Amino acid sequence: MNKLLLYSFLFLTTVLYAQEQDSVTLNFREYLGFVKKHHPVAKQAELNISVGEANLLKSRGGFDPKIEVDYDRKKFKGSEYYDLLNATFKVPTWYGIELKANFEQNEGIFLNPERTVPDEGLYSAGISVPIAQGLLINDRMAALKKAKLFREQTKVDRDILVNTILYNASLAYFNWLEAYNEKEIYQSFLINARTRFDGVKKSALAGDKAIIDTVEAQITVQNRLLSLEQAKVKFMKSSLELSNYLWIGNSIPVELQPNVIPDNEVDVVIDETLQIQQALFTEVDLVNHPKLRSLNYKIEGLEVDRKLKANKLLPKINLEYNFLTPSPEVANSFNTADYKGGVAFQFPLFLRKERGAVKLAKYKIQDSQYELASVQLQIENKVNAINNELDSFKVQNKLIADIVSDYTTLLRAEERKFSFGESSLFLINSRESKLIDAQLKRNKLQNKYFDTKAKLFKNLALNPESL
Template sequence: MNKFLLLSFLFVSATLFSQEQNPLILNFQEYLGFVKKHHPIAKQAELTISVGEANLLKSRGGFDPKIEVDYDRKDFKGSEYYDLLNATFKVPTWYGIELKANFEQNEGIFLNPERTVPDEGLYSAGISVPIAQGLLINERMAALKKARLFRDQTKADRDILVNEILYNASLAYFNWLEAYNEKEIYQNFLINAQTRFEGIKKSALAGDKAIIDTVEAKITVQNRQLSLEQSKVKLMKSSLELSNFLWIGNNIPIELQPNVIPDNNVDAVIDQTLQIQQAMISEVDLENHPKLRSLNYKIEGLEVDRRLKANKLLPKINLEYNFLTPSPEVANSFNNADYKGGVTFAFPLFLRKERGAVKLAKYKIQDSQYELASVQLQIENKVNAITNELDSFTTQNQLIADIVNDYTTLLKAEERKFSFGESSVFLINSRESKLIDAELKRNKLQNKYFSTKAKLFKNLAVNPENL
């Protein structure tokens, strides 16, 4: 068992069997690091790069040298009709030019005269050149260019997938943090309500307070208990949702245990963790956004396809020349009198198929260019809108903090007046209810603030390698 699995096992064991100990804080930055490294979808995103590399390797195979051997023999009623051997070595090159070396040995009583060669066989070396269609671009060349673009596109797509999973994981963490804080709010106010109930109960028994005050204080305790139980259910659900993003090596899921709690210091680390500091945002070049890079690579691939289809409008003209020699030892003589050559020509009269293919290729490029312009504008507008929204949240957070402080002051003042007999349980409960509402509102506002920052991270598509 390696060190990481051992530590993970100890962590899970500790949370399962040592819940009586101090709580374990799951830091936001460490949590995202876990998700990026071990979540199956993040690993799946890495596979897209491997697919691109494999596709590139496959396309490079179109330029692999090739050996071809053709052997044919016929014997009938004791006669050797023919015995044909033809071995060829071909080397494709970038511009459609093909180099060939050939050995041919034929014999037999019914041999076609054109196949007659010296007894030792016939050697040849030559070249095949397309001078129109297939010279500047051909199927092999286009396949390799598109494979290189596809490889680069898969890297951009990988970044998009990883950013998406990190965004969703961040939202799950913020929801968990909100549910935990909500539970803590109700738990703290339940303690206050129970303390107040015990004090009123003693005062009522001593004759200093009316008995009816104990009933109202008890109802408040029961309401706080009910709210606390509901918040615990919400916390349990958010914990399970967060557990969907927690994995360790070999695709082993981790279930979040009750003694693991979120970090309440997220506000101090979120910008650095998500790499969305103001200085970094100002340096962001949206033209390098993975979504835009992916679309640009797609357009470049379609342009290669258009060039290939446009090249098919040219006639097929292939020139071939092969130098012949009965022995490879005399190949350096370059006797031009011994050769085999030829020209092939083909050209469709109307070119309707080829012209239609070119038009379709152009329309696909235009469609992708429209999509690129639209997506670029959407990203720019979303980033600007989110930035403005964050500025507003900064003001809202300050306002709600002031409101909570003022409600806290009012509640303390009301409790002091109650201790002097100048207030009532009803007024204290009213002040406390408004303070609870303000605390919950601040908690929800914090969640929206963090979620908006995660949305900014998603729309900026920060390189996950920088996290």
């Protein structure tokens, strides 16, 4: 990336006047490398992955062990009504099972009899098991599964965002290239017009041509100057638009210097830079398309929601058993006669809320599946249409190249006849105008050709790793 550092130096420093006259070419591949590495939107896309990681970390917190301490004491008019201490350590597990260890110490003159424990306190270790709702899937499991899917979805969404900014940056570069070529076309023909004007003026002063011919030659020079000035304005605007995508370092915007010009060999490197070679010559496999993968992750997340809501149709049945011991030293005795256990049962009679939630979850999945099928068909049709359009542009570019060549031949022949006195300035200007129009048309066709290749890159949602 040494050239990138060189460009940033050229962009950000003031150079001597002599240096400013030397043009520096901004390569298309390295330009996109700048955009991908430093553009704020590209960096913003990377933040989405960090959000996915943070969301996953948050969901894993549902399985963190917990310590709970409940202490309550009441003392009134010199009497200790009660002094209650209850400390619990809980370990949630994957299948809704919860392991617990507990220490309880209670005393007081008005203590509830059921809270009576040995003076040294009471220890317990046990397990809580849901045997219906919450066993195979529960809120904690669903949140973690969806967080993992969301993390993967953020990665492909990042690729889509980066692809979009690279596509827009490519269009800006191609517009800049078109404006530059248009300026160069008018510049070259302005030189021709001035040379012709000087020749006609000398001939008129020598009496070989009429003075009126110099007026026509001068009008041509003025027209070329006018067109050149308009082209310069267009080039300046396109340069500023290109600067919108040039950033370096810590979000520092860069402005193009006047001596920086586009690469006129874009047609040689564009396919490799955008990595669309395979799409141009073979049928593209859209299975790994980021947009489709993102929708698939979305559907998988909705499927997790559906399973969770379907699980809530089951009754809540929680079994709990706690082994009791007055001292942790005798915990290995496992005296099953000392225990605390229970069963909790809950079940709504009509299940209208739960059944409605399951139906809504199914409808969301169906909606996303329809969206997936529609998007896949749209992408396939767009890619096929773009490939057909590219084939047509190849033919059009070949035709316009031949037209430019033929107009050039006609102009050269007309100039030769003019030098022999067998033609007029009017005919030369007419031939030249036709040639200018043809070159401008070729320039526009080339830009449309490049734009269409960038459109193929966008619809395939590619993200070149080599930039």
